[in-house]
Amino acid sequence: MPRFWQQALLRVALLAAAGGAIGGLYGEVWLGLFAAMLVGLVYQLVWLARLDSWLNGEDLAFLPEGEGVWARVFSRIDYLRQRARRRGKRFKALVKQLRQATRSFPDGVVILNDSREIVVFNQAAGAMLGFKNQDRGLRIENLVRNPDFVKYLRAKEQSQAVEIQSPLQPDAWLLCHIVPYGLSQKMLLVRDVTQQHKIEHMRRDFVANASHELRTPLTVITGYLEAIADDPQLSAELRAPVDEMQKQSQRMRQLVDELLRLSELEAEPGAVGGTRVDMRAVIETARQEARALPDCPATVESVYDSEQGLRGVRKDIQSIVSNLVSNAARYTPPTGKIVIRWWTTEAGAFLSVRDTGRGIASEHIPRLCERFYRVENGRERIGGEGGTGLGLAIVRHALLRHGGSLNIESTLGVGSTFTCQFPASRIVAVD
Amino acid sequence: MESEIFGQHISRKFNEELESLRSQVSTMGGLVERQLTDAIEAIVSADSQLGLQVASRDVQVNQIEVEIDEECGRILATRAPAAADLRLIVAVIKAITDLERIGDEAQRIGILAARLATEKQPADRYDELKTLADHVLDMLHDALDAFSRLDAEDALKVVEEDKIVDEEYDMISRQCITLMMEDPRTIHRFMDVSWAARALERIGDHAKNISEYVIYLVQGKDVRHTQIEAVREQVERANKILK
Numbered sequence: 062m063p064r065f066w067q068q069a070l071l072r073v074a075l076l077a078a079a080g081g082a083i084g085g086l087y088g089e090v091w092l093g094l095f096a097a098m099l100v101g102l103v104y105q106l107v108w109l110a111r112l113d114s115w116l117n118g119e120d121l122a123f124l125p126e127g128e129g130v131w132a133r134v135f136s137r138i139d140y141l142r143q144r145a146r147r148r149g150k151r152f153k154a155l156v157k158q159l160r161q162a163t164r165s166f167p168d169g170v171v172i173l174n175d176s177r178e179i180v181v182f183n184q185a186a187g188a189m190l191g192f193k194n195q196d197r198g199l200r201i202e203n204l205v206r207n208p209d210f211v212k213y214l215r216a217k218e219q220s221q222a223v224e225i226q227s228p229l230q231p232d233a234w235l236l237c238h239i240v241p242y243g244l245s246q247k248m249l250l251v252r253d254v255t256q257q258h259k260i261e262h263m264r265r266d267f268v269a270n271a272s273h274e275l276r277t278p279l280t281v282i283t284g285y286l287e288a289i290a291d292d293p294q295l296s297a298e299l300r301a302p303v304d305e306m307q308k309q310s311q312r313m314r315q316l317v318d319e320l321l322r323l324s325e326l327e328a329e330p331g332a333v334g335g336t337r338v339d340m341r342a343v344i345e346t347a348r349q350e351a352r353a354l355p356d357c358p359a360t361v362e363s364v365y366d367s368e369q370g371l372r373g374v375r376k377d378i379q380s381i382v383s384n385l386v387s388n389a390a391r392y393t394p395p396t397g398k399i400v401i402r403w404w405t406t407e408a409g410a411f412l413s414v415r416d417t418g419r420g421i422a423s424e425h426i427p428r429l430c431e432r433f434y435r436v437e438n439g440r441e442r443i444g445g446e447g448g449t450g451l452g453l454a455i456v457r458h459a460l461l462r463h464g465g466s467l468n469i470e471s472t473l474g475v476g477s478t479f480t481c482q483f484p485a486s487r488i489v490a491v492d
Numbered sequence: 493m494e495s496e497i498f499g500q501h502i503s504r505k506f507n508e509e510l511e512s513l514r515s516q517v518s519t520m521g522g523l524v525e526r527q528l529t530d531a532i533e534a535i536v537s538a539d540s541q542l543g544l545q546v547a548s549r550d551v552q553v554n555q556i557e558v559e560i561d562e563e564c565g566r567i568l569a570t571r572a573p574a575a576a577d578l579r580l581i582v583a584v585i586k587a588i589t590d591l592e593r594i595g596d597e598a599q600r601i602g603i604l605a606a607r608l609a610t611e612k613q614p615a616d617r618y619d620e621l622k623t624l625a626d627h628v629l630d631m632l633h634d635a636l637d638a639f640s641r642l643d644a645e646d647a648l649k650v651v652e653e654d655k656i657v658d659e660e661y662d663m664i665s666r667q668c669i670t671l672m673m674e675d676p677r678t679i680h681r682f683m684d685v686s687w688a689a690r691a692l693e694r695i696g697d698h699a700k701n702i703s704e705y706v707i708y709l710v711q712g713k714d715v716r717h718t719q720i721e722a723v724r725e726q727v728e729r730a731n732k733i734l735k
Binding site for chain 1: 511514515518519521522523525526529626629633636637639640641643
């Protein structure tokens with residue numbers, strides 16, 4: 062037993078003994094005992110009252126000294142209180158820091174609860190979406206009413222971000238991304254992408270304008286070259302350079318045309334409807350085109366596992382197939398083989414072009430669809446004339462417009478397979 | 493965390509119904525805002541396809557109006573709302589009528605845009621029309637925001653704004669008449685332009701109406717057909733009482 066409890070017990074015993082003794086002198090032992098206990102009880106009550114008034118009083122800093130067990134109780138309570146206060150201060154400082162951090166965040170952050178009501182938002186979000194402080198607790202779709210955003214917000218899962226026009230200025234663009242946060246809350250991240258939008262727009266316009274401007278002088282040059290080449294009096298030593306010039310200007314023309322085509326594809330994003338396309342006709346056209354290329358592989362096969370057609374834009378589908386086939390022909394030796402296959406399953410429609418060329422090293426595959434990207438070592442050019450470096454970029458954009466995707470598999474030295482997948486909704490029966 | 497005015501029902505379900513009614517109105521508002529933005533864009537960038545797209549999307553606006561109307565009827569019948577709740581339902585029923593009209597005007601502008609796109613573009617690319625449209629679009633946006641926030645003061649600002657829009661409309665129609673007199677060959681085109689301006693001016697009026705419903709909804713005061721000074725006085729007085 063701790064010493065102070067022993068002391069406390071000793072005191073009670075002494076008090077009882079004193080009370081009993083004084084009572085005994087008058088022959089009333091019990092009465093004396095009772096009076097002594099009463100005095101003890103009142104004494105304890107006085108301390109209890111002091112504790113109460115201290116705890117409820119305003120001046121908490123003034124600590125009653127206490128006596129005996131009470132001193133201990135008082136100091137213990139005071140200690141706990143001070144510790145709680147220190148912790149509270151630390152916690153407050155932490156919250157303040159976090160607040161400051163989110164406030165100075167350049168991107169907008171909005172926290173939404175499970176009924177899509179605004180819980181908190183930072184300064185950037187307020188400025189971009191036009192929120193006021195009083196807007197906490199409002200449903201976000203009541204303030205950000207853009208139909209695209211509302212659709213995105215109500216979707217079950219938000220995998221991709223959505224780009225919307227700013228509710229405040231129609232020519233500003235915001236990229237919104239919703240991520241799950243906490244138990245049932247969601248965090249909306251908003252970024253101002255107006256600048257990127259402008260740059261993208263300018264780039265597209267530039268490419269389209271530049272290609273247009275290049276076309277006119279090129280037509281003049283090819284025209285005159287043709288006239289010179291047709292001239293029977295052309296001296297023999299000039300014949301070869303003129304032929305080469307014709308070939309190169311042809312190539313340049315193709316390049317400009319493809320650049321234009323690409324910028325056209327980029328300018329009209331979003332899915333296209335289109336009409337029924339007969340895949341057999343498309344593939345046969347691509348085969349004939351490939352055969353016309355110099356150094357075309359001996360065998361170009363086409364396999365039809367499906368008689369279904371595809372709903373899409375004929376021009377786009379043709380350029381997808383032609384580009385893939387001519388690419389394969391260009392990088393496959395004359396002894397090699399190309400197989401074009403068309404099939405449909407429940408998962409969608411597929412078109413694959415397999416070649417027995419030299420293959421592509423895996424590190425190049427992710428960048429293959431970039432414009433003008435060239436594989437330096439793995440995929441040397443076999444044919445004399447290379448492509449323009451835009452073919453696969455066109456394929457990718459045309460596929461995107463049809464909701465499709467491109468899959469590339471390749472093994473060095475064995476060959477490559479380019480597979481296009483179209484959504485099942487685009488399959489239509491050939492009549 | 494429902495808004496204060498409507499958040500005190502015993503029935504949680506009723507609260508949710510009212511909240512989702514408000515959301516539906518916002519959804520409709522968002523759709524209408526987009527229709528108007530696209531219609532203006534179609535005129536300015538001479539994009540006939542976009543104009544026709546706007547015209548064909550008007551069906552969506554009409555459909556959502558019918559849905560909200562039915563929902564209001566259902567709430568009136570089953571919940572028998574009183575006071576602020578009743579005012580909300582009444583305001584919603586009126587506001588969606590105006591929104592639907594705005595949708596119709598946007599559709600008209602879309603069709604006009606498709607027609608104007610086939611004609612010669614003026615050098616200023618319909619600058620005045622664009623200014624008017626931006627103004628009207630702001631009004632509509634602010635009116636819908638005021639509806640979401642139940643903010644009578646913001647609504648009052650929209651009501652005041654309508655005067656400026658009317659003046660701008662007068663200016664455009666005067667300009668159109670002058671241009672038509674100068675060169676009668678352009679009459680056809682400038683008739684279309686002044687029709688578009690007229691549609692925009694009407695949209696401004698509808699946005700003003702929506703703001704007036706907001707004032708009615710928040711303060712229970714009908715401020716239609718009242719002088720603007722009197723309206724402001726009323727709003728300020730009501731604000732003092734509410735505070």
